[in-house]
Amino acid sequence: MDNKIRAAITGVGGYVPDYILTNQELEKMVDTNDEWITSRTGIKERRILKGEGQGMSVMAEQAVNELLAKTKTDPLDIELVICATVTPDMIFPASANIISDKTGMKNAWGFDVEAACSGFLYSLNIASQFIASGTYKKIVVIGADKMSAIIDYTNRETCIIFGDGAGAVLLEPDTSGNGLQDAILHSDGSGRQFLYQKAGGSAYPPTEETVAKHEHYVIQEGKTVFKFAVTNMAEVSYQIMERNNLKADDIAYLVPHQANKRIIDATAQRMSLPPEKVMMNIHKYGNTTNGTIPLLLHEWESKLKKGDNLIISAFGGGFTWGAIYLKWAY
Numbered sequence: 001m002d003n004k005i006r007a008a009i010t011g012v013g014g015y016v017p018d019y020i021l022t023n024q025e026l027e028k029m030v031d032t033n034d035e036w037i038t039s040r041t042g043i044k045e046r047r048i049l050k051g052e053g054q055g056m057s058v059m060a061e062q063a064v065n066e067l068l069a070k071t072k073t074d075p076l077d078i079e080l081v082i083c084a085t086v087t088p089d090m091i092f093p094a095s096a097n098i099i100s101d102k103t104g105m106k107n108a109w110g111f112d113v114e115a116a117c118s119g120f121l122y123s124l125n126i127a128s129q130f131i132a133s134g135t136y137k138k139i140v141v142i143g144a145d146k147m148s149a150i151i152d153y154t155n156r157e158t159c160i161i162f163g164d165g166a167g168a169v170l171l172e173p174d175t176s177g178n179g180l181q182d183a184i185l186h187s188d189g190s191g192r193q194f195l196y197q198k199a200g201g202s203a204y205p206p207t208e209e210t211v212a213k214h215e216h217y218v219i220q221e222g223k224t225v226f227k228f229a230v231t232n233m234a235e236v237s238y239q240i241m242e243r244n245n246l247k248a249d250d251i252a253y254l255v256p257h258q259a260n261k262r263i264i265d266a267t268a269q270r271m272s273l274p275p276e277k278v279m280m281n282i283h284k285y286g287n288t289t290n291g292t293i294p295l296l297l298h299e300w301e302s303k304l305k306k307g308d309n310l311i312i313s314a315f316g317g318g319f320t321w322g323a324i325y326l327k328w329a330y
Ligand code: UT7
Pocket: 031, 032, 033, 036, 037, 040, 041, 117, 156, 157, 160, 221, 222, 223, 224, 225, 226, 229, 258, 259, 260, 263, 287, 315, 316, 317
């Protein structure tokens, strides 16, 4: 055993809003049906945050408060906060700053990471560098999105997929061999034409025309994104196994981004993993973008054991994708 400092997850918090948007309700809103949605995506329902002025940080605040309480952590001891999101409360200031203020993490500095569905994966890796280098001892990494704010509920190709939710983890140093072992991360900006939100940034600031043309909503060429996602997420998950000499038997769980059950199944198959080793809650929450991975860890927390080998993987807009190999620390 080496004495290397690794970043270990030492707690998880999670939050989803109460309102449940079912496939049956969507059938009344667009030309779709439960059978199509279930067979093509695996999704039955998603959660939606309702209420005027209720932004992503409302959910992130709840997740962080649960995390701090559960781990008995004084918010003033948190040194860095990284928030992965594509739906910040506002374009600026960063949501990490807003959440830190709301939860009393007053001594921390922080920033947002925008890497679409791979944002939480990217953020875990960024945070891990600060721990492994000995710079910090307590970092909160948040993955949260209020996708309902940027979804066009007249577009059946996107509105059936996404939902709202938030999760947060605490990262601390571990010298016993557990924690983050390896990461493979990628991006390819030429994929930007297949999954994006056109207006609202500096290229196309909001105008009456951008609003009328529904350009402030997610636009996705589903079939193309599916092809890239299914290949790249499976390959990178397999690659990180190989690189670390892991066989299917060595892996306790795959923690896959929840975009489509068919993508998750293909990834598990490439890794030769049986369904019971695959975390999945897409049927309940849909694709919460940056919320998917921490929400899975939150739901499975009680089943995880110290030393369990987890492979966390994601694919998303950008394109961005990657995998992390982590040994669970508690
Ligand atoms: O998390 C970020 C990364 N995103 C992803 O990984 C998403 C990747 N893409 C997907 O998950 C899938 O492509 C979708 C779920 C978005 C779509 O599934 P698909 O099996 O690729 O369907 P498709 O786009 O090829 O559409 C098949 C048919 C089309 O009709 P025609 O042309 O065959 O007559 C669509 O118009 O299904 C139609 N369709 C629908 N029918 C009922 C599209 N959306 C719907 C709908 N309900 N909601």
